[in-house]
Each structure stands twice: as structure tokens, then as C-alpha cells.
Amino acid sequence: MYTLNVATTSHQYPIFIGSNLLESANHLLAPYFTNKIALISNETVAPLYLQQWEKILNHSGHEYFNIILPDGEKYKNWQTLNLIYDGLMQNRAERKTTIMALGGGVIGDMAGFAAATYQRGAPFIQIPTTLLSQVDSSVGGKTGINHPMGKNMIGAFYQPQAVFIDLNSLHTLPPREFSAGMAEVIKYAVLGDIEFLEWLESNIEALINQEPDVLAHAVHRCCQMKADIVAADEKESGVRALLNLGHTFGHAIEAEMGYGNWLHGEAVAAGTILACRLSEQLGYLHQDDTQRLIRLLSQVNLPVTPPKMSLEAWLMHMSHDKKVMDGNMRFVVLKQLGEATITDKVTTQNLAATLNQYIS
Numbered sequence: 001m002y003t004l005n006v007a008t009t010s011h012q013y014p015i016f017i018g019s020n021l022l023e024s025a026n027h028l029l030a031p032y033f034t035n036k037i038a039l040i041s042n043e044t045v046a047p048l049y050l051q052q053w054e055k056i057l058n059h060s061g062h063e064y065f066n067i068i069l070p071d072g073e074k075y076k077n078w079q080t081l082n083l084i085y086d087g088l089m090q091n092r093a094e095r096k097t098t099i100m101a102l103g104g105g106v107i108g109d110m111a112g113f114a115a116a117t118y119q120r121g122a123p124f125i126q127i128p129t130t131l132l133s134q135v136d137s138s139v140g141g142k143t144g145i146n147h148p149m150g151k152n153m154i155g156a157f158y159q160p161q162a163v164f165i166d167l168n169s170l171h172t173l174p175p176r177e178f179s180a181g182m183a184e185v186i187k188y189a190v191l192g193d194i195e196f197l198e199w200l201e202s203n204i205e206a207l208i209n210q211e212p213d214v215l216a217h218a219v220h221r222c223c224q225m226k227a228d229i230v231a232a233d234e235k236e237s238g239v240r241a242l243l244n245l246g247h248t249f250g251h252a253i254e255a256e257m258g259y260g261n262w263l264h265g266e267a268v269a270a271g272t273i274l275a276c277r278l279s280e281q282l283g284y285l286h287q288d289d290t291q292r293l294i295r296l297l298s299q300v301n302l303p304v305t306p307p308k309m310s311l312e313a314w315l316m317h318m319s320h321d322k323k324v325m326d327g328n329m330r331f332v333v334l335k336q337l338g339e340a341t342i343t344d345k346v347t348t349q350n351l352a353a354t355l356n357q358y359i360s
């Protein structure tokens with residue numbers, strides 16, 4: 001088992017990572033359980049894992065209740081968020097009631113936002129059950145919901161009390177969702193750790209087969225990188241923006257294609273290749289580097305080309321990106337593989353050349 005510490009200015013908390021971690025749940029989470037607990041999950045994850053958590057809470061003698069939401073990115077919105085508030089009110093949740101998010105990034109982001117806002121802030125614990133949520137979304141405190149015009153447009157920075165990553169939960173994850181998580185894993189390597197990228201290239205088959213040590217190393221490395229970046233810049237005034245590699249393009253794809261039609265990880269994969277092409281345009285990256293990444297993403301069955309969209313749609317979505325500053329779009333680009341940077345020096349010509357083949 002690994003334990004990491006996330007030390008932000010607002011709060012410090014542990015990330016527990018391991019296989020068979022449920023056996024130790026009571027022991028590890030005891031300091032973070034409060035008298036009453038709201039278990040928030042969805043219609044897919046609850047039948048798989050809720051009972052185990054009910055057993056744990058029964059055993060430790062904590063009062064709990066469940067809120068089960070519909071499943072899918074298309075439900076990451078106000079209506080579904082309201083179902084959480086309704087459940088909290090109906091069950092007389094108090095300010096000290098702990099909200100436990102049991103599921104992927106959609107549940108984590110929504111439950112986290114509910115926790116940030118319910119009675120102006122209730123404690124919450126992340127129990128991520130997808131690869132993507134284990135390596136990325138459960139750590140760092142970005143919470144929120146989508147707006148029809150833009151991803152994660154409404155939300156809050158709100159850190160959890162603890163993150164509990166049981167790698168065994170990935171055994172039931174559909175392959176397409178595992179691949180989506182790999183997009184963020186590869187993102188970490190590409191944005192800041194060339195040795196990790198080389199390691200991924202050498203261990204990709206073992207990772208796809210979920211060999212325990214290999215999987216644990218990958219999850220640990222991503223969480224470590226995220227913990228370090230978030231500790232340095234909790235609210236994205238600087239280095240944290242690098243975690244957005246591929247997301248300016250990716251979020252545009254998700255919103256334009258209809259939330260859930262392209263999985264977040266799939267859109268990030270195609271978006272990362274567009275970020276590479278843009279980096280080539282700026283004279284940073286060589287096309288062989290882009291090809292190297294295309295090979296790796298393809299090995300995990302991720303898309304490496306975006307859908308065709310009108311230029312207006314690309315630009316409209318990208319102009320709503322949260323990195324826009326004083327009306328200027330900013331992009332995360334690669335100086336080389338393993339080294340990302342943010343720039344506002346992207347011209348319309350650069351963008352037109354990057355998107356050229358993908359304009360309908």
C-alpha cells in the first residue's frame with residue numbers, strides 16, 4: 001500500500017492507494033468518518049460496491065444513508081446536483097455529515113461540489129472507482145458541473161478529507177473506460193516526466209492487463225505528480241494549468257458532440273495530439289514526437305484524431321475555456337515530450353493550420 005500526502009494551502013489530506021484496500025477501510029478512514037455519512041453513488045456503481053461500504057459503516061457503527069444518481073456525463077448538471085441536495089435535506093444531513101463519493105469522476109465532481117456548497121461546506125471523502133478518477137479527478141479539489149455551453153463551468157475548488165483508492169475496483173471497469181483513464185495517465189508523463197513516458201511505453205501491455213505492481217506504480221506516479229502540482233498552485237494561477245494539456249481541444253469536442261458521446265479521456269487523447277500539432281506549429285515539437293505519442297495512445301485504443309466540427313464551433317468552445325485571460329486564449333503546448341508550458345502566443349493562423357483537417 002502507498003500513502004501520499006497532499007499539502008495545499010487550504011488543507012492537507014492523505015491519498016491511500018492499494019489492492020484489497022477495502023479490508024483496511026475502517027482503520028484508514030476512521031479519523032475522517034463523522035457521526036453521519038452520506039454515500040453518493042450511481043445506478044451502475046452502487047450495485048457493485050455500495051453493499052461493501054454499507055458493511056464497513058455498519059461494522060464501525062456509523063449512521064449512513066444513500067443517494068443514488070443516474071449514470072453518465074450527460075447528468076453532470078444542475079438537475080442531478082439538486083437530487084444530491086434533496087437527499088441531504090430529506091435525510092437531515094448536518095454541516096458535519098461526511099459526503100462520500102463512490103464512483104468515477106462524474107460522481108466525484110458532483111458530490112464534491114455538493115459538499116463545497118451544502119451548508120457552505122461539509123466534509124467529503126473521495127472513493128474513486130475508475131482509472132481516470134483514481135489518477136486524476138479525485139485529487140486536487142476541482143469540483144463542479146457542466147453547462148450546456150462548456151465543461152465544468154460551474155464549480156468550486158474544495159479539497160477532500162481523504163482519497164481512498166482501491167485498485168481492485170478496476171476489475172469491473174469496462175475496457176473503454178480503462179482506456180479513457182489511460183489518456184490522463186499518458187498526459188501526466190507527457191506534460192512533466194519523460195522517464196515515466198518511457199516506462200509506460202515499456203509496460204503498456206502489463207498495464208492494460210492490470211498487473212498489480214505495474215498498475216499501482218502508474219496510479220501512484222500520477223497521484224504524486226498531481227499532489228506536487230496542486231500543492232504548488234491549488235487554484236490554478238500558474239503551474240496547475242499544465243494539467244489542462246489537451247483539454248482546450250478536448251472540452252470543445254465533449255461539448256460539441258454532446259456530453260457523454262465522447263468520453264472525457266477520449267476527447268483528451270485526441271486533444272493531446274492537437275496540442276502536439278500546435279506545438280509543432282510553434283516550432284517546439286518534432287513530428288516524430290507526435291507520432292511516438294500517437295503510437296502509445298493507439299496501443300490503448302484511444303482516438304488520435306478529433307471529429308470534424310465547424311471552425312465556429314471549435315472557436316466558440318475554446319473561447320469559453322477557463323484559461324482564457326483578458327479575452328486571450330491560452331494553450332498548453334509541449335516544448336518537448338515531458339515538458340509542457342502555457343502560451344498566449346497562438347495566432348489564428350496557427351489554430352487554422354492545426355485544425356485544418358478537422359473542420360467541417
Ligand SMILES: NC(=O)c1ccc[n+]([C@@H]2O[C@H](COP(=O)([O-])OP(=O)(O)OC[C@H]3O[C@@H](n4cnc5c(N)ncnc54)[C@H](O)[C@@H]3O)[C@@H](O)[C@H]2O)c1
Nearest residue numbers: 044071104105106129130132133136137142169172173264
Ligand atoms: N476534478 C478533476 O480534477 C477532474 C479530472 C479529470 C476528469 N474530471 C471529470 O471526470 C469525469 C470523467 O470521469 P470518469 O472517466 O471516471 O467517468 P464516469 O464517472 O462517467 O465513469 C465512467 C463509467 O464507469 C462506470 N463505473 C465507475 N466505476 C466503475 C467500476 N469500478 N466498475 C464498472 N463501472 C464503473 C460509471 O458508472 C460510468 O458509467 C468528467 O466529467 C471529467 O470532466 C475531473
Ligand SMILES: O=C(O)C(=O)C[C@@H](O)[C@H](O)[C@H](O)COP(=O)(O)O
Nearest residue numbers: 136140142151152240243244247322
Ligand atoms: O486538476 C486539474 O487542474 C486538471 O486540469 C485536471 C483535468 O484532467 C480535469 O479534466 C479538469 O477537470 C479540467 O479542469 P477545467 O478547469 O479545465 O475544467
Ligand SMILES: [Zn+2]
Nearest residue numbers: 184247264268
Ligand atoms: Zn481531464
